[in-house]
Amino acid sequence: MIRIVILGAGNVAKHLFKAFMAQEELEVAQVYARNPKMLSYFGANTKTTSDLTKIETADIYVLAVSDDAISELSKQLNLKKGLLVHTSGSVSIKALPKGVRRGVFYPLQTFSANRIVDFKEIPICIETTNKDDFKLLKHMASAISDTVVPLSTKQRKAMHLAAVFANNFTNHMYHLSHELCEQKEIPFELLFPLIKETARKLEGLSPFDAQTGPARRNDKGTIKRHLAQLKSKKQKKIYSLLSKSIRTTYG
Amino acid sequence: MIRIVILGAGNVAKHLFKAFMAQEELEVAQVYARNPKMLSYFGANTKTTSDLTKIETADIYVLAVSDDAISELSKQLNLKKGLLVHTSGSVSIKALPKGVRRGVFYPLQTFSANRIVDFKEIPICIETTNKDDFKLLKHMASAISDTVVPLSTKQRKAMHLAAVFANNFTNHMYHLSHELCEQKEIPFELLFPLIKETARKLEGLSPFDAQTGPARRNDKGTIKRHLAQLKSKKQKKIYSLLSKSIRTTYG
Known part of the structure; x- marks a missing residue:
């Protein structure tokens, strides 16, 4: 059984909470948020607190807060034990305090309120500063996802x-x-099948090979007519730049 | 029973041929292509020709050729009877010859070789110059798709x-x-679940509401770091322009 404390109460925190709670081998011992009003979502199923001096002991502390808050909150936490991980794609593992066992647990997905996501399908990119912690973090990640990938800070930032x-x-x-x-x-809805097929195509074709359209064909007549149809400067600029980028991609 | 002649042998022609052939009420009487080599795909299941003087009579002639070829090929056809439709999103109905019954049959989808698409789900935008032809074209479209939409040339071009x-x-x-x-x-594949979710989200959220990321949050630090990470001028330019466009979208 891995004991977890979640720090944060936004979309990522909520989705992780749900995913952790569904696993017998994981226990969410507590959820912290600065603003007590944010804790109502969690309160029925676990302990909650808004007081940093009352954080429970845990095996893993999961920081699910905005990038800017990671460094400061993790200092204030003043942990003596346990592994501290943040969940950001673009923040270095070194943003966590030096004296603490550090790690990163980055789920590669977009989380919105009211959207149910299947965590089994979500790749989780993990990083730690020591091997034993890697095993522990991998254990937690594998409990909720089928795809757990070690990525260094540099690789994760690129991702x-x-x-x-x-x-x-x-x-x-x-x-x-x-x-x-x-x-x-x-009706924009008419485009849904096209949008879905554009995404699905990637499973059989590289995006390089899947490219179609006037810019791909270098069909100057259509490009010109499209530019004339566009009303705003912004739309024209984006259309031009992306068409040019596609053209140069295919020489 | 609607008798159809398809003119063209590319991806659109192939996908339409398959979809038409699967319907009892539709008959593909013939497929024409200038280049006889292109006709092997169709030859086992219908008549084929590369001779414009030997086009069979039909209720509907479907031009599935490149935008540039529509006008010229339709003149050479020299039709006396039947409804002539093209399949392009960006070409006016008026590109077809004046003396002919004219129409447009535009399937809103991207067609690649080797990709199976479910025509039932593909919206088909139709237009004709007279009412009886509209009924006929709607009949053919409804046989293969659940979504048939009347769109004027102006609306279709916008679409x-x-x-x-x-x-x-x-x-x-x-x-x-x-x-x-x-x-x-x-591995790019790690992004597939994210890409699919980005597309799926649209069913419950407008893209305006679904927007996330550093530009949406006006997170200048992350934007600056991303720009520093990008190597090519092209990448930087696109990143900057789209981030700016997102920022201005949300004021």
């Missing part, structure tokens, strides 16, 4: 950056597409 | 442009992400 393109920027493409549909009063 | 963002540019984001993974020797 996080790659995820910004694959997730954040992709979602912004959806938004720009949505905006165009709204401007012309056509 | 096609929206699809460039949702499909072509999204795929390019996947490519840039893939490139970053390769540069750092981390």
Whole structure:
């Protein structure tokens, strides 16, 4: 049985809490949040506190707070025992205090309130400063996910950056597409099958091979007509830059 | 029974051929392609020809050729009877010859060789110049798809442009992400669950509400570190422009 304390009460904390609670070999001993109002979600199923001096002892302390808060909160914690891990893709393991057993537990997924995610499918990238802690952290990660991957801070930061393109920027493409549909009063929902197929294709084709469209064909006539259709400077700029980037990708 | 002649032998032609052949109420009487070598795929199941003077009579002639070829091929066809439709998102219905019954049959999907797609799920946008032809075209479209939508040329062109963002540019984001993974020797496959969830999220959330990431939070520190991590000018330019676009979207 691994005893866990979660520090934080946002989306990541909630999703992790649920996933940990579903495993017999894991026990969430306590959830901490600075703001007591944030703790109501957890209170029915575990102990909660807003007082840093009353943190329970645990095998693993999971920091599920914003990147900026990691360093300061982990200092205030003043841990004597246990493994302290943060859950950020872009923060170094060294942001945790020197005298503490340190680790990173980074689930490669986007978490929204009200979205159920299947943790079994989510890759968890882990890192520790010593071997025994790696085993312990791997044990916790493997309990909730089928894909546990050791990544160094450097690799994890690269992964996080790659995820910004694959997730954040992709979602912004959806938004720009949505905006165009709204401007012309056509239903964005019609694009859902196309959007899903675009994602699914990657299982059989590299994105390099899957690329289609006017920029891929270097179809200057269509590109010109599209640019004329776009109303805002921002849309035109993005269309031009990405079309150019696609063109140069294929020489 | 609707008799169909398909003109063209590329990916769209192949996928449509398969979908039409699976329906009892539709008959593919013939497939035409300029290059006889392209016809082997179809030859076992229907008549084929490379001679424009030997086109069979049909209720509907489906032009599944590149945008640039639509106008010229449809003139050469010299049809006396039947409804002539093209399958392009970005070409006007008026690109078809004046003296002919004209229509558009635009399946909103990306077609690759070797990818099986479920036509039932693919929205088909249709347009005709007269009402009876609309009924006929709707009949053919409804036989293979559950979603048949009337769209004017103007709306269809807007839809096609929206699809460039949702499909072509999204795929390019996947490519840039893939490139970053390769540069750092981390497996791109780890991002598949994230990519799929990003697409799936749209069913419950608008892309406006689904947006996450450093640009959404206006997290300048992370953005700066990401820019420093990127090696190529192109990557930096795209990262900057899209981050800025996200920032301004949320004010």
